[in-house]
Amino acid sequence: MISLEENGNLELDIYPNPATSILHVDYTSNSLERVELIMFNSIGQSIFNQVYVSSENLNLEIDVSGWPSGVYQLKVIGLDADINRLVIVN
Numbered sequence: 001m002i003s004l005e006e007n008g009n010l011e012l013d014i015y016p017n018p019a020t021s022i023l024h025v026d027y028t029s030n031s032l033e034r035v036e037l038i039m040f041n042s043i044g045q046s047i048f049n050q051v052y053v054s055s056e057n058l059n060l061e062i063d064v065s066g067w068p069s070g071v072y073q074l075k076v077i078g079l080d081a082d083i084n085r086l087v088i089v090n
Contacts, residue, residue, distance in 0.1 A: 012076060018088035021065040025074070027058040033079040039087070040073040047072075064089045 013026040027035055035058055039048035047067070052058055067089050076083040 010078065010081060012083055012085070014074065014085055014087060018090045019064050020090050021063070023062040023064050023087060023089075025058075025060040025062065025076075027060075027076065027078070029056060029078060031056075031079065036075075036077040038075045038077070040075070041068075042070050042072070 010030070011026075011028040013024070015024050017023075025037065029035075034051060034053055036051045037048065037060070038046055039062070041047050048062060050060075052060075069090050070088075072087045072089060074085045074087050076085075
């Protein structure tokens with residue numbers, strides 16, 4: 001699991017990592033905000049892009065079962081922070 005907390009305002013959990021079928025992304029913030037999730041493959045192509053409005057908690061399941069094995073970059077863009085994390089898909 002990758003967990004990050006910044007300034008006490010937000011928390012991001014990404015699990016399991018590596019993922020084989022479902023990748024869970026849990027985002028918690030102290031404020032109502034727009035959150036954009038973008039997943040890039042190893043050559044920088046955007047393969048997943050969704051925008052959500054979160055009241056405080058955002059719990060997502062991303063189906064990665066059809067994705068090729070490799071390393072991906074997850075970018076989470078919110079009002080409180082922009083976060084980049086690496087995710088491995090087996």
